[in-house]
Amino acid sequence: MSYWILLTVFAFLLGAVIGSFLNVCIHRLPLGESIVFPASRCPACGTKIRPWDNIPLLSFLLLRGKCRACKAAISFRYPLVELLNGLLALALFLKFGPTATFFVLLVFCSALVAITFIDLDHQLIPDVISLPGIVVGFAASFFLPWLGWLNSLIGILLGGGSLLAVAYLYQLLTKKEGMGGGDIKLLAMMGAFLGWRAVPFIIFAGSLVGSIIGVTLMLAQKKDGKLAIPFGPFLAFGAILYIFYGRQLIHWYLNIGFR
Structure with a gap:
């Protein structure tokens, strides 16, 4: 003991x-x-x-x-x-x-902490963290049976591709840039470390919490809807939530939906 x-x-x-x-x-x-x-x-x-x-x-x-x-x-x-x-x-x-999982996820979560505070201060997600993070996450997948290299690779493609598609569609419809490339690379890194199944959960959880906080701040500050809020910290929250409670929350949601 x-x-x-x-x-x-x-x-x-x-x-x-x-x-x-x-x-x-x-x-x-x-x-x-x-x-x-x-x-x-x-x-x-x-x-x-x-x-x-x-x-x-x-x-x-x-x-x-x-x-x-x-x-x-x-x-x-x-x-x-x-x-x-x-x-x-x-x-x-x-x-x-x-276990190896502990050390790999500690590296991942530590990177998320750094990204969160940098994004809050500068609305910037440094490539020097996210791009090597993609490589490290994919390399680690060969040593983590629960992840696997194919799961990690699909996670990278789905994570980066999904936000890239959203950013392109938003820019096409509004003629404005609504999402930075840093968020796209960050979600690709998350997919590398956690696999493709984590990506939809992270996007949903990050968007939900971000929307709640964004609307609250706009109401408190009486803004006109143009308040710029970095998305990286909310994605980081979604990723950490998935690590600890993702499967339980998904199971609970599916059980609620099919009752």
């Missing part, structure tokens, strides 16, 4: 450490900067962050949310990303245990 507890703690800490790296990606990738060099620095004063001031979650608490050198406030998003990724890693471990 104690061994299992140690593994669960390790899973959370692993996710939090990866979350610390994701903070670097979230900040630097939209700026076109290297995620390796230079070492982490305070964005306010440029002071290099010491290793003991860069411990996920703990350092933020010990420093009381301020830079040691200049006392500038540290964005609360940093510990939020670390905590979120740690909790995702813990949930994945509790569901899948110490």
Whole structure:
């Protein structure tokens, strides 16, 4: 029992450490900067962050949310990303245990966390995450019996192709671009990691939640329907929902429909 507890703690800490790296990606990738060099620095004063001031979650608490050198406030998003990724890693471990599936889906979900925050800030989904993600997801399918390479390949084609068709049809009817290429590549990556059966669920769940939040924001801000909301975070929500509850929700929906 104690061994299992140690593994669960390790899973959370692993996710939090990866979350610390994701903070670097979230900040630097939209700026076109290297995620390796230079070492982490305070964005306010440029002071290099010491290793003991860069411990996920703990350092933020010990420093009381301020830079040691200049006392500038540290964005609360940093510990939020670390905590979120740690909790995702813990949930994945509790569901899948110490298996290849756990590690593959941890990579996938960590990429979704980075994409979500980048898209929220910049309405941008970096190709440097989604395109390699497609390759990694497809490569991993050869080692995951529940996925399989054909399922993954169809997922890539269906994921990217479905949104590409929607974007083309929207542009044809309205003469306006309604969906960025980043969303298309993101859904292709999701299909690579989760297979083609996940794609319709992700689109439905993402569209439903996005519509609810979009309408709520427009009513709250009294907008005229032209409020721009990134779709990537809602697709990410749909993908994570599918990982943990997708099959149960599909089974429940089908049972309701055929009663």
